[in-house]
Amino acid sequence: MQLSCETEKVIGEEWNDWRWQMRNRIRSVADLAAAFGWHVVPGGVTEAEARFPLAISPYYASLIRRLDPGDPVFAMSVPQGLELVDPPYLGDDPLEEERYTPVPGLVHRYTDRALLISTSICASYCRHCTRKRVTGQRESVISAARLGRAVAYLQQHPEIRDVIVSGGDPLTLADNVLEKILSAIRSVSSVDIIRIGSRMPVTLPMRITDKLAAMLRRYHPLWINTHFNHPQELTPQAAGACARLADAGIPLGNQTVLLRGVNDNPHVLETLFRGLVRIRVRPYYLHQCDLVRGVEHFRTPLARGVEIMDFLRGRLSGLAIPTFVVDVPGGGGKIPLLPQYIVSSDPSCTLLRNFEGKSFSYPEPQEPGHFL
Numbered sequence: 001m002q003l004s005c006e007t008e009k010v011i012g013e014e015w016n017d018w019r020w021q022m023r024n025r026i027r028s029v030a031d032l033a034a035a036f037g038w039h040v041v042p043g044g045v046t047e048a049e050a051r052f053p054l055a056i057s058p059y060y061a062s063l064i065r066r067l068d069p070g071d072p073v074f075a076m077s078v079p080q081g082l083e084l085v086d087p088p089y090l091g092d093d094p095l096e097e098e099r100y101t102p103v104p105g106l107v108h109r110y111t112d113r114a115l116l117i118s119t120s121i122c123a124s125y126c127r128h129c130t131r132k133r134v135t136g137q138r139e140s141v142i143s144a145a146r147l148g149r150a151v152a153y154l155q156q157h158p159e160i161r162d163v164i165v166s167g168g169d170p171l172t173l174a175d176n177v178l179e180k181i182l183s184a185i186r187s188v189s190s191v192d193i194i195r196i197g198s199r200m201p202v203t204l205p206m207r208i209t210d211k212l213a214a215m216l217r218r219y220h221p222l223w224i225n226t227h228f229n230h231p232q233e234l235t236p237q238a239a240g241a242c243a244r245l246a247d248a249g250i251p252l253g254n255q256t257v258l259l260r261g262v263n264d265n266p267h268v269l270e271t272l273f274r275g276l277v278r279i280r281v282r283p284y285y286l287h288q289c290d291l292v293r294g295v296e297h298f299r300t301p302l303a304r305g306v307e308i309m310d311f312l313r314g315r316l317s318g319l320a321i322p323t324f325v326v327d328v329p330g331g332g333g334k335i336p337l338l339p340q341y342i343v344s345s346d347p348s349c350t351l352l353r354n355f356e357g358k359s360f361s362y363p364e365p366q367e368p369g370h371f372l
């Protein structure tokens, strides 16, 4: 029918317009009920929504296949009562970023790197977000004054070579606002690389327009790390977004958060990591879930991550294997965790085990005199 074809075309155009997606995010329990056809709101949802911000882009909501927390996309985006479980070791700022914030909005924890909080806005608020003290609390964008102070700090600290533009999600910013930030950082000659951390390729891939990619490529060397957690997020649209960025010469990495009931399964992660390299995204980190409030139901024992790493090694291309890291409480920073491959060691020989569990002895170098 003529009319319905026309209507579908308009809806299609809107659907593919990233600003329409941002304007039409699910933002309240009433929106959830309308989107999911809930007659009765499940227990705890209202309380959890009052505690931690809610947003889900229509695109990301469309990836939900089952309306219960057994669905990974549902679990990562829809509030649930379990978020109210509040053990004493979970906090608002688990990485003590505030302690490492010399000027507002700039986190300087590692000597040669600094992280700029460019906005508090994301297309979808992850229930497991580490930076819930910032994200979505009050949707706001970095002011010119704040950016100026951050750039002045970078100028006074030439040891900073890598600036991570983070948030919130920097790709929620309009092209011209993002470009102001990038050119301000680029004006500091001691900065070698700019990194953008963004979940938009996952939650709102239509944001990655050709125009955006063309703007970003003017600020090379520029890297992007994104945040895919489950193969269900590997859609043709997400693949298209990554292709536009990779075609602009932007190396792409991925930071997965290990989440119980979502992806704490070696086969799920194998599928995810194989799928990522196929769309030219290099798995960079597998993160132990940070100790932020509201995530107790998502947490896994550290040993689970190590066990998964052990499963992946030797089975997958090394390119598809990330580093498993835990960001320790107390502001200690990221610590990589590896399966134990060294069985025993003495000055002449180290006993190793390989990915098949077989043992091999490796002769250590000796002083030349030893053989004379």
Ligand SMILES: *Cc1c(COP(=O)(O)O)cnc(C)c1O
Residues within 6 Å of the ligand: 095, 107, 108, 109, 110, 113, 114, 115, 164, 334
């Ligand atoms: C993770 C992180 C970085 C970047 O660390 P890499 O290991 O280089 O990826 C920088 N600053 C802060 C505050 C971080 O949490």
Ligand code: SF4
Residues within 6 Å of the ligand: 121, 122, 124, 125, 126, 128, 129, 130, 131, 135, 167, 168, 169, 198, 199, 227
């Ligand atoms: S996209 Fe990143 S910053 Fe935004 S809510 Fe998710 S984890 Fe937090």
